[in-house]
Amino acid sequence: MKILIDILHPAHVHFFRNFRKEMIECGHEIIITAREKDVAVELLDDYEINYHLLSKQGRGITLAIELLQRTWRLLEVVRAEKPDAMVGIMGPCIALAGRLTGTPAVVFYDTEFARQTNWFTYPLAHSVCTPDCYQGKVRGNHVTYAGYHELAYLHPRRFKPDPARIILFGLDTQEPYSLLRFVSWEAVHDVNEKGLTLSQKRALIKELSSHGRVVISSEKDLPEEFKSFRLRGPVSDIHHVLAHAEMIIGESATMASEAAVLGVPAVFIATTGRGYIDDQQERYGLVEYFTEDRFDEAMTSIKARFAAGSPRALGAVARKQLLTEKIDVTEWMVDYIGMLL
DSSP, rough: OEEEEOOOHHHHHHHHHHHHHHHHTTTOOOEEEEEOTTTHHHHHHHOOOOEEEEEEEEOHHHHHHHHHHHHHHHHHHHHOOOSSSEEESHHHHHHHHHHHHTTTTTEOOOOOTOHHHHHHHGGGSSSEEEEEOOOOOOOSSSSESSSSSGGGTTTTTTTOOOOOGGGGGGGTSSSSSEEEEOOOOOGGGGGTTTOHHHHHHHHHHHHHHSSEEEEESSSSSGGGGGGGGOOOOOGGHHHHHHHHHOOEEEEEOOHHHHHHTTOOOOEESSOOOOOOHHHHHHOOOOOEEEOGGGGGHHHHHHHHHTTSHHHHHOOOOOOOHHHHHOOOOOHHHHHHHHHOO
16 A cells, blocks of 8 residues: 655654554555655655655745645645555645545644644544543544654664764763753744743753753754854754753753653743643653743752752653553554554
């Protein structure tokens, strides 16, 4: 059978790459359509995955233009390739193209507050697959699983941290370090986000520097005063950096969740939360979520984590419980999509 995978974001490359590999090994043909957003295309190139580039990320009003352009080009690919099914994360384009061509579109998602996109997408999709901790309402065929997106590629069956890989970033396991993650706030669901202020970022760097080295991963250019902290290295190896960090702090829910499933405590600071972040906080204590106006509480939490000992060493214990209760999401995806075909 022929399956089309639509990539909108770098995290989607990670989410689907093991699924792609296993489906090919099962004899299926895989088509990739991609969007130029952050390092998504770079990751596809690093993994030597061929793709049809449909669009480049728009901003503001051009985001709507991009959506129309992308859907039109996707329709051209679907009509030419005639896939038996399409899969993607968020999925507005595959849901619409699927409805117009009669191709089943399976949408994976975990972000409840993207209400406008979800309102449009969910009823058009063949099925909407979410973690069982998803807190939003799904209009349409809702299927749940006991896991997180990040367990599709960071489950121990799929990923083994390699200390040698962090050397490529100029890091060393003998020198403790923390990672800060700043995002661009340009996604369609980011319209109400505030983001950390410059002074808050300075305060985080100052506090974390007292516990070891600080490195910054950022979707946008950094101010001159922060550039010496920028993390540089092969983007496909970023999860080895996460796995050996003491803590992850910042604005990315995805990276906080990645850290959690690797057993590295994370502090997520943003205007809006997520069901999976709540789950990781309440069940395992691996993530703590704060809004920007609770920044002082976030700083107190960070200090307390370090005062208790190595945050990463303590997080490893919580991770063992997480892995007994959550599944290998890639394995679940292969079974579910295989059943549809």
